[in-house]
Amino acid sequence: MRIAVGSLREPKLTGVTMALEQLAALPWPAEEVALEPVDVASGQADTPLSGEATLAGARARARAALAAVPGASLALGLEGGVEVLNRAPLQVVLRNWAVAWDGRREGVGSSAGILLPEDVAAAVLAGEDLADVIDRHANEHDVRSRQGAFGVLTAGVLTRADAYVQAVLTALAPWYKGEWEG
Numbered sequence: 001m002r003i004a005v006g007s008l009r010e011p012k013l014t015g016v017t018m019a020l021e022q023l024a025a026l027p028w029p030a031e032e033v034a035l036e037p038v039d040v041a042s043g044q045a046d047t048p049l050s051g052e053a054t055l056a057g058a059r060a061r062a063r064a065a066l067a068a069v070p071g072a073s074l075a076l077g078l079e080g081g082v083e084v085l086n087r088a089p090l091q092v093v094l095r096n097w098a099v100a101w102d103g104r105r106e107g108v109g110s111s112a113g114i115l116l117p118e119d120v121a122a123a124v125l126a127g128e129d130l131a132d133v134i135d136r137h138a139n140e141h142d143v144r145s146r147q148g149a150f151g152v153l154t155a156g157v158l159t160r161a162d163a164y165v166q167a168v169l170t171a172l173a174p175w176y177k178g179e180w181e182g
Helices: 010-023 049-067 117-124 132-136 148-151 159-175
Strands: 004-006 034-037 074-087 090-101 106-110
Touching: 004 010, 004 049, 010 034, 010 074, 010 159, 034 117, 049 090, 074 117, 074 159, 090 117, 090 148, 090 159, 106 117, 106 159, 117 132, 132 148, 148 159
Parallel strands: 004 034, 004 074
Antiparallel strands: 074 090, 090 106
């Protein structure tokens, strides 16, 4: 089974691989899986500022990935973004979304959310990319290519890849639970 993945980012690909490893004990997929990463656009801001925008980005990546990989039977689109829960006091949650798409059916899943520190949340809502803000917050460079904001905010207990595992497993549930044929 060829699965197109709408990203070249290592934490996203690691999350997909880890999710598929968890599914290895199930009868799905019944065949060996080959991941086909492809660089596709989300059509959203670098840091989407709502759950709806984040989900739309994951959906766009899944559809573009399936179109970009001839012969793929399934595609995964992955996107992280923030959701404002409250303005006073400011509460903003980071959450990752995954969309599985086979050309006819769509599965949707998300990760757990983590509350951003207020200064990080304020900077993101002011228009800065979360990747830049979390680098500054952690006094590190290119955090998103390693542990991600999840890793920084949980002292490595839950990484960006771990969060994508949750999103991918929940997006793929209709396939591996056998609710959909094919």
